[in-house]
Amino acid sequence: MAVTGFGRRLKNLFTTEKISDHFFEDLEDMLIESDLGAKTSLELVEKLRKEIKRNTIVNEKEFIKTVRDYLSEYLIVDDFKPDENKLNIIMILGVNGVGKTTTIAKLASYYKKEFNMTSVLSAGDTFRAAAIDQLIYHGDKLNMRVVHQQQGSDPGSVIFDSIDSAFSRGEKIIIADTAGRMHNRDNLVKELKKINKIISNKVSDGIYKKFLVIDATTGQNGIRQAESFNEAVGLDGIIMAKYDSASKGGIIIPICRDLKIPVLFLGTGEGYDDFIKFDRENFLNYLLGIE
Numbered sequence: 001m002a003v004t005g006f007g008r009r010l011k012n013l014f015t016t017e018k019i020s021d022h023f024f025e026d027l028e029d030m031l032i033e034s035d036l037g038a039k040t041s042l043e044l045v046e047k048l049r050k051e052i053k054r055n056t057i058v059n060e061k062e063f064i065k066t067v068r069d070y071l072s073e074y075l076i077v078d079d080f081k082p083d084e085n086k087l088n089i090i091m092i093l094g095v096n097g098v099g100k101t102t103t104i105a106k107l108a109s110y111y112k113k114e115f116n117m118t119s120v121l122s123a124g125d126t127f128r129a130a131a132i133d134q135l136i137y138h139g140d141k142l143n144m145r146v147v148h149q150q151q152g153s154d155p156g157s158v159i160f161d162s163i164d165s166a167f168s169r170g171e172k173i174i175i176a177d178t179a180g181r182m183h184n185r186d187n188l189v190k191e192l193k194k195i196n197k198i199i200s201n202k203v204s205d206g207i208y209k210k211f212l213v214i215d216a217t218t219g220q221n222g223i224r225q226a227e228s229f230n231e232a233v234g235l236d237g238i239i240m241a242k243y244d245s246a247s248k249g250g251i252i253i254p255i256c257r258d259l260k261i262p263v264l265f266l267g268t269g270e271g272y273d274d275f276i277k278f279d280r281e282n283f284l285n286y287l288l289g290i291e
Helices: 005-016 021-033 038-053 060-074 100-115 129-142 155-169 185-202 221-233 252-259 280-288
Strands: 088-093 119-122 173-176 207-215 237-241 263-267 275-277
Touching (some): 088 185, 100 119, 100 207, 100 263, 185 207, 207 221, 221 252
Parallel strands (some): 237 263
Antiparallel strands (some): 263 275
16 A cells, blocks of 8 residues: 555654654644644644553554544444435535536446446536536436536426426436536525425435535635535535545545534546445545555
C-alpha cells in the first residue's frame, strides 16, 4: 500500500520530533491541513496528548494505530439497500462540478448489479441544460429510462411525473438529479424544499433518501456544503466522488462527527464500475498508510 502524504508526515513527525508542546502544535496543524477541521483536530490532539503522557504510545506504529482508532470512532457508515417491495426514491444533491450526474449513473449501475433492480433516472436539474443531456446519455448507455422535460421546466413537475410513471409501470427505484446552483442560494434552497415536500407527500409509504455528493478534493468547503444541504432538506448519506490516489478525503471525518451523516459510497474513477461501498477500515488504512 502506498503511503499517502498525510500518513508519511504523521510518521515522520513522531519519529523525528521530540514530544513537546511544539510537537502537538505541529500535529494539530497537520490534521487541519488534511481537512479534518479545527474542532476534530483539536479534540484528537488532546486525546493523543493524554495517551502519550500515560506512556501507552511508545513507538511510531502505536501512534498511527491510535490515530486510526480515534478517527474510526468519528466515522459513521451506512449500507442502504433498496426495498424491492416499495418505491425507493433517492434524491441526489450537490453543487455543480462535484460529479452528481456521473454518480447517479454509477449508483443506478450498482443497484442493477447488486440487486438486479433497474432505476428510473429523473432529470430534476432543469437549470443547467447539459445536466439533462448528460443524464439522457447515461440512461442510453445503461438502458434505463430517463424522465425529463425541457430546460427551464419546473423541477418539481419532472420529479412528480417520474413518481407517477414509476408507480404505473411498477418500477421500484427513482434516482433524481437536482440543481446545484441557481441565481442565488435562497432560490436553490426554496426549490429543494419544494421538491422535498412533493416527494414526501407522494411516497408516504415508500422509501425516500437524500444523498449528498461531495468532491473528495474540495477541502473544508465540503463541510459547508453538507451543512447547507442538510439544513435545507436533511441528509441521509454522503457519496464522495473523485476519490483516487491523489485525493485525501479527510473532509468526511468532520462531516460524520459534527453532522452525524453516514458515508455510503466512494467514486474511484470514470467508469460505471468505479464505485464502491465505503469501508471504514480500508479508508483509514489508506489515509494513514497502514499495511
